[in-house]
Amino acid sequence: MKKLTEEENGGRAVRLQVRDLGKVFGEGDQSVTALRDVNLEIRESEFVMIVGPSGCGKTTLINIIGGLEKQTSGEVLLDGKPISGAGADRGMVFQGYSLFPWLTVQKNVEFGLKMKGIPAPHRESAAKKYIRLVGLDGFENALPKQLSGGMKQRVAIARTLANEPEILLMDEPFGALDAQTRVVMQELLANIRRKTNTTILFITHDIDEAVLLGDRVYVMSRRPGSVRAVLDVELPGERSHNSLVLPEFLRIKKQIMDMLWQESNDAAMDR
Amino acid sequence: MGSGKSKKMVKSMQYKMLSLICFVLIIVFWCIASYGHLVQEVFLPSPTAVISKLLSMAKDGSLWANCRESIARVMIGWIWSVIVALPMGMLMANSKRFSAFVQPIIEFARYLPVVALVPLTLLYLGIEETQKYTIIFLGTFFQLVLMVADTVSNVDANMINAAKTLGAKRFQIYKEVIFPAALPGLIDDFRLTIGWAWTYLVVAEMVAASNGLGFMILRSQRYLATDTIFAGLIMIGLIGLVTDWIFRIISRIAAPWQERLGDSR
Ligand SMILES: Nc1ncnc2c1ncn2[C@@H]1O[C@H](COP(=O)(O)OP(=O)(O)O)[C@@H](O)[C@H]1O
Ligand SMILES: [Mg+2]
Numbered sequence: 001m002k003k004l005t006e007e008e009n010g011g012r013a014v015r016l017q018v019r020d021l022g023k024v025f026g027e028g029d030q031s032v033t034a035l036r037d038v039n040l041e042i043r044e045s046e047f048v049m050i051v052g053p054s055g056c057g058k059t060t061l062i063n064i065i066g067g068l069e070k071q072t073s074g075e076v077l078l079d080g081k082p083i084s085g086a087g088a089d090r091g092m093v094f095q096g097y098s099l100f101p102w103l104t105v106q107k108n109v110e111f112g113l114k115m116k117g118i119p120a121p122h123r124e125s126a127a128k129k130y131i132r133l134v135g136l137d138g139f140e141n142a143l144p145k146q147l148s149g150g151m152k153q154r155v156a157i158a159r160t161l162a163n164e165p166e167i168l169l170m171d172e173p174f175g176a177l178d179a180q181t182r183v184v185m186q187e188l189l190a191n192i193r194r195k196t197n198t199t200i201l202f203i204t205h206d207i208d209e210a211v212l213l214g215d216r217v218y219v220m221s222r223r224p225g226s227v228r229a230v231l232d233v234e235l236p237g238e239r240s241h242n243s244l245v246l247p248e249f250l251r252i253k254k255q256i257m258d259m260l261w262q263e264s265n266d267a268a269m270d271r
Numbered sequence: 272m273g274s275g276k277s278k279k280m281v282k283s284m285q286y287k288m289l290s291l292i293c294f295v296l297i298i299v300f301w302c303i304a305s306y307g308h309l310v311q312e313v314f315l316p317s318p319t320a321v322i323s324k325l326l327s328m329a330k331d332g333s334l335w336a337n338c339r340e341s342i343a344r345v346m347i348g349w350i351w352s353v354i355v356a357l358p359m360g361m362l363m364a365n366s367k368r369f370s371a372f373v374q375p376i377i378e379f380a381r382y383l384p385v386v387a388l389v390p391l392t393l394l395y396l397g398i399e400e401t402q403k404y405t406i407i408f409l410g411t412f413f414q415l416v417l418m419v420a421d422t423v424s425n426v427d428a429n430m431i432n433a434a435k436t437l438g439a440k441r442f443q444i445y446k447e448v449i450f451p452a453a454l455p456g457l458i459d460d461f462r463l464t465i466g467w468a469w470t471y472l473v474v475a476e477m478v479a480a481s482n483g484l485g486f487m488i489l490r491s492q493r494y495l496a497t498d499t500i501f502a503g504l505i506m507i508g509l510i511g512l513v514t515d516w517i518f519r520i521i522s523r524i525a526a527p528w529q530e531r532l533g534d535s536r
Contacts (some may be wrong), residue, residue, distance in 0.1 A: 068432050088438030098433035102451045102528040112437035115447070143528050156433075163437060 013079075015199050016042040016065070016167055021074035023060050034060040036224040038074070042167065045197045049210040051256060052220030053263055058203045061225065062171045065201070066092045078166060088112055091165030095172045097152040099144040105131065105155050106140040112163035130158040133192060150181040157192070167199045174209070183241050186212055190239045207256050211249055212239055219256055222263045229259060316498035321505070324498040333487075338506060341472055341483040344400070348407025348475075349468040352415055353461060360419025361445065370420070381413040386474055398479035403472075410471030411464045418464070422456035423449060455526040462518040469507060 018040040025032045034057040042048045052058050063069040065076050067086035076083045078090065091112075099108050109127040118126075131137060134154040144152055153173055160168060174182045190213060193200060204210050210217045214233050221228040233252055235243050243249055298318065304310045305317040312320075328334035363370040388409055396402040426449050434448045476485030484503050491499035522529075 066432075066436050068435065086432075086435035088436070090436060092433070092436040094429055094433065096429050098427070098429040100430065100433075100448065100451070102454075102526065111434070111439075111447075115434075115438045115440070115443055145528065159437065169436075 012043040012045065014041055015044050015046075015079060016040070016201065017077040017080075018061075018065065019075050019077070021061070021064065021076065022072050023057065023064065023069070024072045033224040035064075035071075036226045038226055040201075040218060040227065042199060042201055045199055047193055047200045047202065047213055047215045049214030049217045050201070050203045050220060051205060051207060051210040051217060051260070052225060053222050053260060053267070054205055056220050056223050057225030058205075058220065059171055062092070062169050062201065062203055066090050066169050068092075088116065088163050089166045091160035091163050091168050093153070093156050093160050093168065093170045093173045095175045097144075097149075097156050099152055099155055099159075101144045104141050104143055105136060105147075108144070108155055109159045109162050111159060116163075126162055127158075130162045131155075133161070133195070134158045134188065148181075149177050150185055153177065153185060154188070157189070161192070161196065161198065165198075167201060170200065170202045172204055173202075175204070175206075182209075187240055189213065194238075207253055207260070208244060210256065211252050212243055217252075217256065219259050222267045228263070231255065313495055313497060316501055320498045321501045325502045325505070328499075328502065334502075334506070337482055337484050337487050337503075338510070341476070341485065341507075342510065344403045344475065344483065345407060345465065345468045345472050348404040348471070349411060349465050351404060352408050352412040352464065352468075356412055356416040356419050357457070360416045361423050361449065363416070363420040364423035365445075365449075377413050377416060380409075381417070385410040385471055389474065389478060393479060403475040403480065406475035407468050407471045410474070411468050414467065415460060415464045418460040419457065422460055423453045425456070426452040455522055455529050458518060458522045458525060462515060462522075465514055465518075466511065469511060 018038055021035055021038040023033070023035040025034055038061060040048070040050075050058055050061070060069065064071045065083070067083055067090065083090070100111065103111065106124070106127055109130055110123040113123040113126060128137075128140070131140060134157055136151065136154050136158065139147070139151070144155070147155065156173075174185050177185060186209060189200075192198070202213060211233055217231045217233060218227050219229045219231065220226065231252055235246055235248055237243070301315070302318060305312075305315050316324075325334065359373070363373065385406060389406065392402050392405050392409075396405060430452060431444060431448055434444050439447060472483070473485035473488070476483045477489055480486040484507055488500050488503040491497070491503070
């Protein structure tokens, strides 16, 4: 990959770098190559999307970045240093929420701070701030089982943000939500990003979601997954559900659709 | 919502009624068989005989003494089993190496009939109380450790991953995630094993005991004192019911966050 100059990347530092990443599951005849030579770069405060057909290795990729799985080749650099294992510097939000059902909303959001050994009063006020940010004030003492899917995902987002990670990794976080709730959550996330300037890597198989939220979209090929194209998204005005009908939006959406269509077409030909 | 709640109350009342009816039916059949002289008194004592026996044993204090001995034996043997099985099971669930190391011997020991181990325990430990605790320990431990390992390994891996990315270290994951997540399942495992502990209590009191409910029952057989046998069985059953009930309350207090069957309806 060619090196970007300071000017080209808007003067912002590269936060996360993925270099020639490969992942093979299993050995011998049974082995599955999930990723091959994946290269990505995410700069500070960028909102980067990854779209790809299902099964192309998106979850595998984000799990490696998050330190939950080990790559077979290549490296992941955070602020120039190779990562080792999972850590609070890379916060993750999963499709399945993964809240702790025995903890209240407040305690769930405090969890990471408690792990760091931050004293209770500080934890409480920090958690309150992020609960407000995701629009859940008043639900501090509710248990996860009392919340809807969208609300659970708000808690998960607040819980991760409270840790103030270097980068927020999201794996199809709104995939399990109904269409209306998903749009609300997308706007909420765009808003949070504007307020907090968090660097975000977001995985989806929903093209609308990718174009609506991303500054940049990586399109992945079918398995073994690698980067097929990178598209910059520039839309006028603030991102909201209104952006979904802008001509620029539709142009980029069409481009991605064509690529993914071709991928699935080729996949069908392979068989 | 309000009507849903009261509907649930009605349902739960219905279930309680059904349980009660079952007990009442059994007692009715008992009365018919015994007062109707369908079964000889030696084989089936009458309810009145059993109740008067219970009352007389309660009065002379022997009932309470025997209950106390038996409960103490069950509790001590079982608690030892929990103390050892809990950390071992947790370790087994989380370390393939440790599991490979201990699993075969546990599977082996699990199939050994405890009764067959009694002679050895007598040889090694004599007729002291320790021998009784050991029997109960041997009867429950090998099952419990596998149950604990299974319950713990069923903790949602996504939750553990979430904890890792929130910065939790290995010990913190055990303490703050795996243990609380597994707790309701563990309480259930404990509840089941304490039931088995009572089975092994009778094994332990069959030989070389001079008190306890199991001893009381066994000695009565020699004198054909079926009323005492029934009284003993009823006591063990009642203690079992109370134990179960206590565990249910503990579970409700320790894990009020659990989504119970019927909650979402
Ligand atoms: N633990 C694993 N062992 C073997 N194969 C796996 C494992 N995890 C994922 N895979 C395979 O790797 C490929 C990519 O999976 P995944 O990363 O979940 O895709 P995506 O998230 O894009 O749908 C799939 O073919 C899947 O079957
Ligand atoms: Mg996936």
